[in-house]
Amino acid sequence: MLTPFAYVRPASLQDAVAALTEGNAHIHAGGTDLLGCLRDEVFGADRLVSLAALGDLAGLRETRDGGLDIGAMTTITDIAAHPLVQRRYPGLAQAAGEVASPQLRNQGTLGGNLCQKPRCWYYRGDFPCLRKGGHKCFAVNGENEYHCIFGGANCFIVHPSDIAPALVSLDAEIETAGPSGGRRLPVSQLHMPPEQDPTRETLLKPGEVIVKVHVPPAPAGLYSSYRKVRTRRSWDFAVAGCALALVMDGDRVRDCRVVLAAAAPIPWRSPETEQVLRGQTLDDAVIRKAAKAAVANARPMTKNAYKIPLFEGMLLEELRKAAQV
C-alpha cells in the first residue's frame, strides 16, 4: 500500500527541476519501477514529479552528425521498434526488445530504465540492507544466486538494465538538466559503483533529470548485438547478458566494446575481453580466448559460480554469431 505523497505535473523542464529539489521528491516517468518501490516501502516519497507533460522529452531524432538523440521519456517499445535503431544499432533495438514484457515496455521509459533500482530481493524485501542505510549486505551470507561476480565491494547487486549496457557499448552520452544547469555525461559514467556510495544507483545530483541520450553515429563496420539469458523467456531480468559493439574491418576487429549485464552493480565493461579481440581476426581461437578472458577476474559468491560458465558460454555464442556475419 502506498503512503501519501503530493503529485505534481510541471509544464516545463525548469519547473520540474525546481519541484525535484524540494523535500523527498522522486521523478515519475513511466512509473513501472517507482510505484513498485513505493508500494513495497523500499523508499518513501513526499512528492512525485511527473514528466508526462514534457512532450519534448519523448521521441527519437537523427542528429546532424548522423547520430541519434533519444528523449528520456521515449518508451522502450518505441526504441525497440524504431527502424533507424533497428538498422544502425541492432544491439540497442535487441536490448530494448528484451526488456520485461510488452506491457512494461509500452509504459517504461528510457530515462527510467537507466535509473532503475536494483531487483535484489534483500533490497526489495524487508531487510535493512546497506543500500537502504542499513549496516550490511544480506546477500553475502544469503541467497546470492542472482548477485554479482564483478565489482561487488560492499553491496553485491547487479544492475538490472538491459539498455544501459547496450548504450555503454555504443559510447552513448546522456544530457541532463539540473538546478545548476545541464551537462553531458557518458552513459558509462552514469552509474554509481557501490564502493563510492552503496545507497545511490547513479551519479545524478539532487534535482538532476536525464533529458535525452545521444548515440554517436555508427562507425563503418559496426556490428552490435545484445544477448540476454534469463530463467523465463519474458518478464524477467537477466541472469547474464552482454552487449557487443565491434567495429569490423573485414574480418578483423578494429575496435570493440564488450559490456556485461547482470554481472556487476553497474553495467560492466570487460576490458579483458576487448583487449583480446582488438586488432584480431575473429577466429575460433580468439573467440575462445576472449570469452575466457571475460570471466578470468570474476569473483563469484557462494551461490553464483554458475555465472562464470554462463558468461563464457554466452560470449562464445555471441562472438561466433558476430564472426559469421
Add this chain to the structure above:
Amino acid sequence: MADNETDIEGQPRIAPDAGAADDARPWGEQTRVVGNRRPRVDAWERVSGAAVFPSDLVLPGMLHAAVLGSPHANARVTAIDTSRAERMPGVYAVISRNTPEANPDWDYFSAHSGKLFYDHCRFEGDAVAAVAAQSPYQAHDALRAIQVEYEILPFVSDELEALKPGAPEVHSGGNRAGTQTYARGNIEQGFSEADLVLEQRYRTASEMHTPLEPHGCVARWDGDSLTVWESTQGVYAVQSKIADVLKLPLSRVRVIGHYVGGAFGSKLRTDKYAIIAALLARRVNRPVKLFMTREQTLLTQGNRPPATMTVKAGVKKDGTLTAIQFSGIGASGAYKAGGTSLLDWLAKDLYRCANVSTELTDVYINAQPARPFRAPGYVQCSWAMEQMMDALADGLGMDPVELRLRNIPAGTQARDDKPYTTDGLRLCIEQGARAFGWQEARAAAAQHSKGHLQRGVGMAAANWYAGDGGPPSTVIVRLYADGTANLNMGASDIGTGTKTVMAMVVAEEFGVDPDAVQIEHADTGTTQYATPSGGSKTVPTEAPAVRRACLAVKSQLLDMAAQQLGRPREEIVFDGDHLRTTDGLESLAIRELDRLRKQKVVVGVGQRQSNPQGVSITPFAAQFCEVEVNTLTGEVRLLRMLGSNESGRVINRLTWDGQLIGGITMGVGYATTERRVLDGPTGKLCNKNWHDYKLPTTLDVPAEVISEPIMLTDEQANIVGAKGLGEPVTIPTAGAIANAVAHALGMRLYDTPINPVTLIERVAAREA
C-alpha cells in the same frame, strides 16, 4: 408405471431419486451435446468483467481489513501495543491477543492447538493482529502503527537440517512430524533377481500457491447470522470450519462462492482470514472485506512441500521391474499438514512390480504449513520415478516407451490389486506415442541437433489414485414449463468449467441448448451439500448426480406423457426435447405436456451413488515432449508437447483441452522456473512476489501443445462414464521435460527447476 400416487393438482412432487435411474447406463456413442467443444456458459461474464468474484464484492457500509503477520521465521510475541493504530483516522477495530473475546481457539490441521492470534508465531506471516478501517489504505497504515515486541527464536527452514541432531525444534519433541512405511513382496529378493539395479537421489523444490485471485472473503452479519462470500473450492468446507471455530450452528453460517479466481488445492479449506473477517465484522457491525496481499498469499496460503527422494530400482534384461525401493522426505511446515502426503504412490502403484518398499518422513520446519497442490505427492514422485524409468531404459538399451509398456499392471497394486476398469495406461502410452511420432522424433533428435543446440525427446506416464469421485452429492434439477431448466448444485466451479460441463449434461437430457440451463451453485444457503471441488473428482462426483436428477425429472415426464397420450409408459421414449411413442405414431414436445403446463415445474433430485466394489476407477495419462537445450547457456526451450489422457468420457472437449494446457503450463513452471527460496541466515521468504517467484509465461509454454484424448466411456465408472482429469494432466509434465533434457544432453539433472542457473555448471563441467 401407473401414476398411483394421489397428489394435489398443480403441486410439484419431489420424486425420490431411487427407482428413477437405477438401471441407467452411460450414454451411448450418439450424443447431441456431450462431447462437443462448448464455450463456457459464463464466458461473457468472465471476459467482460461482469462476473463478480468475491474479491470484487462491494457491500454498502463495507470496511476493509488487513492482517499483520510476524516478520520472523520463529518468534514469540511478548507485547503488542495497538493504541496508536486504534486512534488513526478511519480505523474501526483492532483485534489481537489483547482482545481475548476476539481470539478463539485455532488449530492448524488438528495436531496442535493454539489461538487465532497465538503468542508463538512459528512461521513468517502468521497472524499477530488485524485491523478494520474505512479504506484498505487506512487499514494498512494502521498495521504500521501497531507496535509488537518479538522474542526471536532459533529456527530451521531446511527439512534435512531439521532432522539433524541439535537442530532447533519447531515443536518440542523433535522435528519428525510423521513416518510411514509400506512393503509388498520381498525387496531383497527383488533386487537379487534384477539384471540392473540403479539408485539415485532426487530433489524437488517447494512450489508455492499463488492463484490469480488471492485468498480472502467478505463477511457480513445479519443479527446472529453470518454470510461469507469467499474465494473457495468448497463453500460447505468453509461453512463447517467457520461454524466450528466461532461455535455457531451450521444454519447460522451461509457461505457463497460463485466465482473463484484459481485455487489448485489451496482453497479446499478456509484459513484464519475468514475467522478474522467474521470477528471484525461482528465487532463493528458492518460488512468487512479481507483479502490477503500477494505477499501474504505466498507467505501463508500453502505450498507443495519440497521433497528429497531416493529411488533404488531393479529390472531384468527383458524390462521386467523386479524391485522398487523409495524413500521420501517432505516438509509439512510449522504444523502437521501432509508434507509427504501421497508421495510414494506412483512408486508403489504405477508400474507392475512385485517387490516394493517405501518409507516416508514428514518434517517440521519454520515455514508456513503445506497444502494440497494439484496432485499432491504425485508430481514430486513422478519427477523421481519417471527419471528412474528412463535411466533403467538407458541402462538396458531399451526404448523408454517400451520399458513402460512391459510393466503395465492390470490393477491397483497399492490397493489389493483391484482391477482397473480400463487399460488406460497402455492406451495413453501407445496412442500418445503414435500421435507424437515418438520413434521418429527420438531417432531424429541427434540429427536435428546443431552444435550447441541439442535436441531431446522424452516422455512420462502417470495415474491418479482419485479421479473416481463418489458420494456424497445431492443435486436438484427443475424443469420449467417452457422446457428450460434450473440446475441447483453445491459444487464450486473453480475455473475448470464445472458449470459448463454440468449444463451440458442437463442439456443432453432435456434436448435443449446448454444456454437454456440456469445454474445456481456454491451457496450453502440455497444449494445442497457438495464436497470441495478438488482431487479431480468434481466431474465424476457431480455429473452423475446431475444426470440422476435429470432422470428423476424425466421419469415424471414419462408419467405425464403416458397419461396424456393414453399409452403405457414403456411405449414412450425421449427424443431430444420431445417424447414419442416407440411405434413412431405420436410425438409431443416436453413443453406441450399438459400437466407440466399446469404445475409449471417438475423437480428432480439426484444423488451420487456409490462406486462399484472390487474395481479401481482410475484416470491415466502420458505426456511427450521435445526440447532444445543450449549447451553454452543452459537455456532449455520446449518445442512441443503432447498429452494423452484416459479419463473416460470427454464431456466438453474445450474444457478438456483447457485442462491439459493448464496442467502442462503448471508442470512447465515446476520443471523450469518455480522454487521457494528461504533465506539461509534468517529463514525469511526471499521470493514473495511475482517477479522473484517465477511462474512460467506464455513464451515458456511450448507453442505446440497437442491434446490426444483416449476416446472411451468408462462404463463401470458411473452413469456418465467420466473420470477426473484436472490432476492427471499435470503429473507427468515435469518428468517428461527432465527426460527430454536428459536425452538432449546425455546427462541427467536430478533437482528442480532446470534452467540456466541450475544447468550450466553441470554441462560446462562435463565439456571441460
